[in-house]
Amino acid sequence: MTVIENVIGRVAVLKGGKYSVEVDVITSSGFGRFAAPIDENPSLYIAEAHRAVSEVDEIIGPELIGFDASEQELIDSYLWEIDGTEDFSHIGANTALAVSIAVAKAAASVKRMPLYSYIGGTFTTELPVPILEIANGEDFDYYVMVRDLMEITDVVDAATKVLENAEGSTVEALSKATEKAGDELGLEVALGLVQKRPMETEEVLSIVEDNNIAYIKPIGDEELFLELIAGTHEVFVDGEHLFREKDILDRRYYNALSIKPINLGTLTDLYNLVNDAKSERITPILAEALYESSDEALAHLAVGLRCPAMVLRKDSIAKLNELIRIAEDLGERGRIITFEG
Known part of the structure; x- marks a missing residue:
């Protein structure tokens, strides 16, 4: 049965010593658990994490008991109704996400299906390219990034x-190292850049044009x-x-969009974006938040939603191993x- 019988919240510790909320969703024959990540400028210290747990145990959980866990869209819309704001500023996007994904995991477990197959359906067969x-x-x-990836472990x-091969941690040194690595491995290896400070347009263009760059996340205006x-x-x-700062979703300005589930609130919101x-x-790219748990769900979300790539941090062993599985x-x-591109 997929009817929700109990919802339990607890404090979870994330990488970097930050705190968040973990949620269990229990049905008579299914179980789902998820600890929400936190992105930049985390505010969920221990006191806030306990407040989030109270929200789950005292408000959200009792409201969701009796719902069918397979009714994902209905439950997610009800989470918005419980919150009553336009940005989950009451219960928190992290709390909503923890509940939402735990619900999906519980429904998948009842059907004895992996989460990626439950989300994507029978014909889900495509694996994302990891950008590491x-x-x-x-x-x-x-x-x-490896463009001609044959196995997940190639990356x-x-x-x-x-x-x-790198003789330093500059764009030029790492770019040359990707070319050497590609020659040694017989793969098309390239460099990805995430810009950390504003730069002149010509400087950014020059860096991309003069080096072996396959991916860049810039900071700047249109x-x-x-x-x-x-x-x-x-x-x-x-x-x-551009999407976060100006709500621009337009192919004329960019051809890829990294999407962090924590910035949306529920699985339905993630699916829609x-x-x-x-x-x-x-091209939608599933991306990790700054502070994550070891939960492997991101790999399942990327596969189930047919995202062509996922951005992983260098210590994301659990998620990379789950993608291999x-x-x-x-x-x-x-x-x-x-x-x-």
Whole structure:
């Protein structure tokens, strides 16, 4: 049975020593658990985490008992109704996300289905390309991407080779290291950049054009994004900054969008944004928040929602291993999504 019998909240510890809320959703024959991550400027210290647990135990949980866990959209819309604001400022987006994904996990467990298959359906066979963090600098965080990925582990081998070959932590040094790694492994290895401070448009363009860059998440105004789209070829220009700051979802400005579930609130909201991006011919990329638990759900969300890529931090072993397990589970049916700019 998928009828919810109990909802339990508790304090969870995330990477970096931050606190969040973990939620259990229990049915007579199913169980789901999820600890919500926290993004930039986390406010959920221990006192706030306990407040979130109280919200789950005293308000949200009693309201959801008797709901059918398979009615995901209905439950998610009810979470918005319980909150009563336009941005989950009452119960918190992290609390809503913890409940929402725990509900989906519980419904999937009743059906004895992996979460990715429950979300995506019978014909879910596509695996995302991992974009893996390798280093952090003053101007950029650096990532490795393998365009012609054959196995999930190829990106791990590529990241290891890049770090072995790198003669410093600059764009130029890491770019050369990706080319050497590609030659040694017989793969198309490239560099990804996440901009950390505003820079002149010409400087950003020059960096992308003069180096082996396949992915960049810039910070700047619309002009920068337009110049990058016009002046680069087969480079993924990630529009998260424009989307977050100005609510712009437009292929003219960028061709990829990293999406952090914690910034949305529920699984239904995540599903809708992924589909909105696809309708604009923008590549949706599932991304980790700054502070995460070891929960493996992000890999299932990326596969179930057919996101062509997922951005992982260098210590995201649990999520990377889960992606490998999903690939094994799919077997010959599984294929890695072609990730083209």
